[in-house]
Amino acid sequence: MNVQDFVTFEYTKEASFQQASYRYEGDAKTGWRILREGQEHLSLPAGYELLRSIRCGVCSTDLARHHLPYPLPQITGHEVIAEDESGRTVAAEINASHHATGSALAEDCPFCRKGLPTHCPDRLTLGIDRLPGGFAPWILVPKHNVVEIPQGVDANISVLIEPFAAAVHATERIDLEGATRVAVLGAGRLGLLILAALRGKRETIGGSFSIEAIDRQEERLRVATSLGADRVWDDAEALVAGAHDPPPFDIVFESTGSPQGLEVALSLASREVHLKSTTGLASMGLSHATEMVVDEVSLGPLVEGNDSFVPLPTESQDAALVVGSRIPTEMVQGIEDAGYRTVVVRQPEDLKTVSEEVRSGEAGPFSLGLVESLESVDRLLRPWPDREQGLIQPTGSIRVADVGQDRTGLLSPMLERGVKIGTSRCGDFHRALPIMQTLLEKGIDLGAIVTETLPATELPRAFERACSPGNIKVVAVHPG
Ligand SMILES: [Zn+2]
Ligand SMILES: [Zn+2]
Known part of the structure; x- marks a missing residue:
């Protein structure tokens, strides 16, 4: 012993x-x-x-x-x-x-x-x-x-292998296909590693996207350039002010570590914001943004007549949880047609019953949630105050149906422009090590x-x- x-x-x-x-x-x-x-x-x-x-x-x-x-x-x-x-x-x-x-x-x-x-x-x-x-x-x-x-x-x-593996994992969780401009907002501890991971990915798999860094501090931007950024920007506000429809970047990685970062990232992204910060703080109407990252749950819109945002079920028993009184039956039907079993909750109080069933193992967990409000997103992420677990299983998705609701907080970029929020947490060291080696060989320190x-x-x-x-x-x- x-x-x-x-x-x-x-x-x-x-x-x-x-x-x-x-x-x-x-x-x-x-x-x-x-x-x-x-x-x-x-x-x-x-x-x-x-x-x-x-x-x-x-x-x-x-x-x-x-x-x-x-x-x-x-x-x-x-x-x-x-x-x-x-x-x-x-x-x-x-x-x-x-x-x-x-x-x-x-x-x-x-x-x-x-x-x-x-x-x-x-x-x-x-x-x-x-x-x-x-x-x-x-x-x-x-x-x-x-x-x-x-x-x-x-x-x-x-x-740096632990945070670098997380950065590599983040680049693996997004679809870089067809992207021309990818930005990292916040060139700090994590952002710089994401920049390097993007560079390593471009060196290994090819791709012609430009890698851009946004940060207020010149010194950090200098490091960003040394780690493989093609362009750097020192004024996020000016970028936001000049952002038209569509915004300048296909994908923005939010790594400022501040709750305001998400808002800036959303106004700069035309396709997806990837969220990695775990600040534990509320952001843009979402209380459980950190828990969403911990569970690697993605959040996006569902607009009638466009179901391309619904991820396909990975297993035949996959279940979807629908919460909201205004979600049209055609949307529910669409999810079922995609291959999900659905549980539909029309009244918020009935969600309690479903939660209890999930807690006792009788129902769920669900790989997809369809809701109409950010409050419901929070409830799906953490329904129980005494338990770090959600109704949506880790790596699952939540979609917000466009039912003509007020576009508050996150709902505006998501429903008006179709922006999705992806998340990720830890990565695999074995996959990160060869990318680390590639960067070393390219002289990136x-x-x-x-x-x-x-x-x-x-x-x-x-x-x-x-x-x-x-x-x-x-x-x-x-x-x-
Ligand atoms: Zn860490
Ligand atoms: Zn286990």
């Missing part, structure tokens, strides 16, 4: 840090007990390896952690590279699912079984949800989440994003520095 004692920083509800003592006790074969201040804190099943943290990046999720719906205090940090028992440098994927730990329960889990382990309902998330993160000197990582970093990759590049490193013993200062305007990515370095 292994025993590892250490003292480390925890992040608190008050958005501050405190120190606490921890003990990990156990091994990969029998599982682990985690003690905090001598008290039972968390127990982990078999399948977790003990790793020594080397470096861990500070990300916007860490800075907004107090807005997120997971317990605090918590040892944060999820962009971590570490050393395993045999001295290899490895990265840690963050979703500790049944699949990741090699649990036999994976066969009974609807998400692990379908190859969607990042949405496993029983998952813990490294440095975000309960599982201690990489700002601690030691971490416990599911064995299938340990990914070896090829030799010769600079530590300031390999430490991702490490330019890391603007400061500080010892992990000065974590509160590292967070302060990460918020300072001149800084992009701050990385905490463990001694050793």
